[in-house]
Amino acid sequence: MNTRSSLPSLLITTLLLAALLPLSSVSAAPAEASEFYYGVEYDWSSVDTDLENFTGLDVPEILGEVMGAADDAGFNLIIGQLQTGSSNVYVHHTEDISTQTIMDASDNPVAVWSRTDDVTLRHGILADSILQTDWSETVFGSPTTGFDVDIVQSLEQVLTVDISYTEYLDDNSNLIGADMEFSMDMSAAIGLNIDALFEGDNEEFPIDFDSELTLGYSITDSSSEWRLGSPDPVYAEVSSNENFHWECEDCGSIDGDYTGAVDYSFSVSGIPTEDFGLDAGEFDFEVTDTLTDSGTFDMDAEGEFNFDKGDSMTVDLGDGDGLATQVQSCETCPPGNPLMFLMMGHVLVGSGEAFAEQIGEDLGDGITEAFEDFFGLSGDNAEPLEIYYFSAESPTDTENHLATVSFMQGQDLNWDNIQVQVTVDGSYPATCSNPGTYDSGDRCSIESWGGESMLMVGSGFHIVDNFDLCPENETCEVAITISDMENYRTLDYSNLYVTGGTPANSKGTLISGFTDYSENITLWSQLHGPGTPFVDDGDVYFTCDDAGQIDWDAVNNGMNDCADGSDEAPTDGSSKMFTCEDGTTIDWSLLNNYQADCSQNEDEGVANHYTFQMNLFDSDNTPLSSAELTACEYGCDHDTDTTYWSADSGIPAPSTYGSYTMCTESSIWETGASSPIIESSSFCEDNWVGPRLQYSDAYSAPDGDMMVGWDYQIYGDDAYTDVTTTVTIHDANNNVVFTQSISELDSGYNSDSGTVSVLEEGDYCLTVSMTGDGASTPFATEVDCTSIVQSTEGPSDRVEAVFGALADSGLESVLEAFGENLEDRMQTIEPFEEFPYNDGMWAPLWSNEHAAMVGVGVYVMDDNGAYTLTGPQTQGYANEAPAKLSIRYLTGVAANAQTNGMADATTINDIVEVDNHNLADITADLEEAGIDVSNLTLPQTTPTNDQTSGDDNPTPPTAEDVAEDAGLLPFLSPVSMAAVIALAGVVAGSRKDRTNKEDE
Structure with missing residues (x-):
């Protein structure tokens, strides 16, 4: 069941939070101690009434019209819903004005007095809903076609919170600190059952689906202590100023302990997988676990809030004898003592984070193992399902590192299967060379600690910037992607900002290569930073x-x-x-x-003269060509600022179709020296001449059973069209089952595809080859194989028969009639044209006398006056508002009695009147409507009372008749509320549109 979204529920939720309000006094050790009780209660069975009060929407009437429209159209539709619940929060405020001694943040004793707020929150909801619909069609001479669907949904929700907040003030009303005892227990159980039968063409298709989810989380026995760094006059400041912004500048720290527990259970069963080509029960799934841990937490305290006070008001706090108090509204104020909420927030975060850290690994392992079992990933030969986590940080050294990455969680990885890519400032991604595989052409590389062959949990690596991707002293955005190439998955993605660095004495990086765009092979070399080999x-x-x-x-x-x-x-x-x-x-x-006469140009004042050497080799490392260029300040081929140079090798570019391999090396020498300053490693590249086979693919064709699908694509240009393309498919015995040849290629992309029917299961291989005119041997061949298996996937014969019959039946006409009937019936639904009130005020109530929030009220106004929608009795505001919310605001003796009654309530039976949640009411109404509920499974509830009819042969009433009886629809569910409000809005809008058109 989804959470209700409506004005009443928003107000209810806000008021429940607002009830955590301490009635406090911070005068210097008051002469008489104060004691207050107050609370807020809400019965969730009143939601439909509250909705009608504010919108004019009668939900049972609307749903009755919906079911009546179904009756008119010729099918049965019954919706039964029942919700029972209660939300209650109570506050008991006391003061201890005796002198007490506590230790402050500096561990020095200090004399204080104290005030305590004991908060008791109890919330519980039981909700069940039933949707039952059936329809059938019988045509003479044909089998019956129809469906019968029962859906049951259940929800149980419990929240209990106990807080004892004690704050300590010195004789100058300064806040010294606070202690908190905190316990919270949350639980939820959700169930969904679908029992359905579809029939047609003499076939039946049953569904019995069941899903259950339970969640529980608790923080119990948490004791925490907060001591400010220095005394803070926060309450005195707020009381003496109309507007005040408090920021806790010397907030000290909060430390405490806790016991935490989490439990979960999730199960799914009954998906009819066997009718869709899968094994029966293949998607059945269950996972459950319970984890408990105790620990401590310690964290710095921080916080701030604003107080902007409004009009003065007089309210009755109701201490038993009646107590009128002057207050001011404060719309920007928190709905309670902000310091209590501040401390509670720290306790929840501190204990929650500590608990999560302690149980995180066990919780993850439990869920992981369950999913491994579900997806068939468990066992000796199974690939484990892992959750990987890497931590990437900016480098702390001055070297040319882009990032430092630590492997925090997952399974040990082989570097042979890992790819690390970086993108700097949105540039083209650079793939880094793995440990032990660095090549001078790699723009980045990996320096690993913990081993060059394996990346193990607890180890990590530096990403080295080989090409000055992030220049020295510049700030760059670096995106890091870590991939498992063996299993085609991304393990981690990180994004961070780094400052570029340069290693000491760096001479840069030299790379080399070649191109074959011209008549001859062109050699090239390029120098990358950081650093330079040249001396100035x-x-x-x-x-x-x-x-x-x-x-x-x-x-x-x-x-x-x-x-x-x-x-x-x-x-x-x-x-x-x-x-x-x-x-x-x-x-x-x-x-x-101005003319170099010495070999190194020193006669023209050149102090540093360099020689670039580039060499070309074939694939057997046989030298083919060598070229030299010079660089200096004047009179050379290049100056020393040049980072790229090229030269004609004198070797003709290959023209024979197919691939060839050539290798290059380059170096920079100080002219006349016996060894180079810097050199590149040998770089080999496979180049291609002629049209290129871009891809070929063989696959099991999805369009039919026992079919081999194939396709390919070739790219060529005007110079490369004299090629014959041959496509052949062989079976496992190398028998040709298909072949075709195409002479000549078009300029640009050439592609073809098709399917081939085969008779036997097995492996089939597609061979695509290209042969130049006049040649007997293909210059390019690519083979791709696929397995063909008789398909068992797809819906079963009975599914196709049943739903084919439904598609051919008159169901479509029935549903169209339902839509038309529903539109007609909705004309009688008239929501309020205007909201009941023209103004309102949310008013946390601040008392300067008590230096505290002493309550909260919601006030509304119309043309006839002002009213207290909920809150304490307030002078100038009438108690009887025209449109009401069913919220009960308690003070004094009444709040005291309810607090005592709820203090020991911990289960749904303690909080909710379970006896009133009797599903037999819905069952009886369904039976009276003529619905067979003999096979209907309802959530467990209290024993039901027998109900019989005085008529031996009663006539079943229609669904509409039953709906008009309050027994069928005692509760508006959150889902139906949202739907009804939206539907009413649409209907009202369409009615206005038609009215306007008629007036025209």
């Missing part, structure tokens, strides 16, 4: 013979920049030579002439 020494200087230094640009400029003139050629015409790095000499006049 800044300005280049010339050393004079007298050891002085000048800029190299001043050499051979016709002016003596060296004191001894050694930077210029002799003026007497004699020769002067310059020695290059490789030992060769050139005339001094060639220096700085």
Whole structure:
């Protein structure tokens, strides 16, 4: 049963929460202790009445019209519902004005007085509903067609809460802290049974479906202590200000203990799987477990709230003798002592998180094992169903790490089956190389701790940024996807922000490759950061013979920049030579002439000269070509800022259809050195010439039994059309069962598909091959196999017979008539055109005298006056509101008596008048309506009273007649309430539309 959504229920829920209101006083140790009782009660059998009071909707009347429309259309529809429930909350406030001693947050003794609020909450609901419908059609000479469906739904819900909240104040009304004793027990049981029979074409299709779910959660015996970091005058501040914002700046901490328990049970049975090609009972399922644990929690306290006070009001707190108190409404205030709610929230979170952490693994294992059994994943050879959890964090080091990932939960994994991908700032995903498989072309790589072959729970890895995906000191968004490639599943997805870093002395990463887009193979190399292999020494200087230094640009400029003139050629015409790095000499006049005469360009002031070398090999590593380029500040093929370069290898690009493999290597040398500064590893690539077979697929065709389906797709362009495509299907004995050939290809995509009927079960293989004109051997062949098994899936013969007969029957006409009848009958339903009130006020009631919330009221207004919808007696507001809610607001002696009566109630029998929840009332009404209930299974309830008729042969009344009797529909369920409100709105709207059109 779903939770009701309506104005009355919202008000009821709000008022139940609001009842947790302490009537407190914080004057310095009052001369006389105060004591208050109050509470709120609601009987859930009043919901339909409350709904009618506010909307004008008579629910039994509406459902009677629905069932009457079914009778008129020619089929039976009976809806019976019964709900019994009670929600109650009571507060007992006391004060102890004697001097007491507690320890404050600093563990120092402090003298205090105290006030205590004991809260008792008891909520219980029993709800049962029955839907029964049947229809049959008999045509002369034909078998009967029809259905008979019984649906029974049940709900039992219990919530009990006990709170004892004691707060301590010093003689200056400062809050020192609080203690709380807390217990909560929640339980719910939901059942659904469907008993149905469909018949047609001399076949019957029965359904006996049953599902049950029970859940329980409790936190019991929780004792907690809250001590603020320093005394807080919160109550005095609120009482002396019209508007006040409190923020607990020195809130201290809350610690406590608890005993927690959780139990669950879920079962499903009766799905007719055998009629849909599955084994009988294949979807039957049951899981159950109970877990209990005790522990402690400790957490920092924090919180804030706003007080914005409104008009002054006078209310009667009803302490037995009558007590009028001046209060102010406070619509922005919490519906009770915010500090009690603050502490209760911390207790629930602290104990709940601690309990969940303690039992989480056991709870997960229990559910996992049940699902493994259900899906056939248990056993020695079964793949276990695992819940994987990884924790990804930003790196804490200065290396080029994108993330640090820890493996927290799951089953140990083999790195051979794992793929880690990263996406930086939404860029193209990069697949990282796994441990031990790094290649210089990989944009990211994995550094694992705990082993290079296995990723085990408790271990983890760094994701290394090899290509400067996140530049140094920049903030990047990094998305991480971890996949199990063996089982085709994503294990984890994480998203985080990191700051880019660069490892010390990094020279970058060098990669190489080739392309065959031109007539010859083109070699290329690319340098990626972070870091660089190139040295920048800044300005280049010339050393004079007298050891002085000048800029190299001043050499051979016709002016003596060296004191001894050694930077210029002799003026007497004699020769002067310059020695290059490789030992060769050139005339001094060639220096700085904008033309490199030395092999390393040092005559033009080049200090650092580099050589790029790129090599091409075939698949057997036989050298095919080598190319060299230079880089320097001036006069080279490239400058040192270049990160990409390419060269013609001189090797013609292959033209024969099919695949070929070539490999490249590249390196950067300081020219003349004996070893490279940086080099790439060998990179091999398989390239393809000619049209490409993109895919081929053999499969068991879904359109028919014992059929092999096949399809393929080829891509070619204008230059590659001289190809014959052959499609062949072989059976397990290599016999050809189908073949076809197509000559020539169209430019672009070429595809074909079909199905082939086969006679025997077994494996069948599709072979698609492409052969160039004039060739005898295919240059491309792809094989794909599939198993063909005589299908047992799909609905059984009786299902097809029954539902085929229903489809061919007059059922469609019956349902159309039902819709038309329902629309006609709904014309008599008239909800209120206007809401009963034109204004309202939700008013938590604050007393400056008591420095506390002393109650809560809901007040409504119409043109005739103002009323207390619920709450304490308030001057200026009439108690008898025109439209009422069945909420009982108690104070004083009455609240005291009810508190004592409910204190020991812990079960549904204690909280709810179970004797009044008698399903025999519904059963008897169904029998009176002529419904056979002999095979109807109802939820267990109290013994029923025998009911007999004074007429030996009574005439069964129609469903509409029975519905008008209050016994059939004593309760409006949440589902029907929502449906009826929506239906009434539609009907009212359509009536207004028709009225307007008629007026026109």
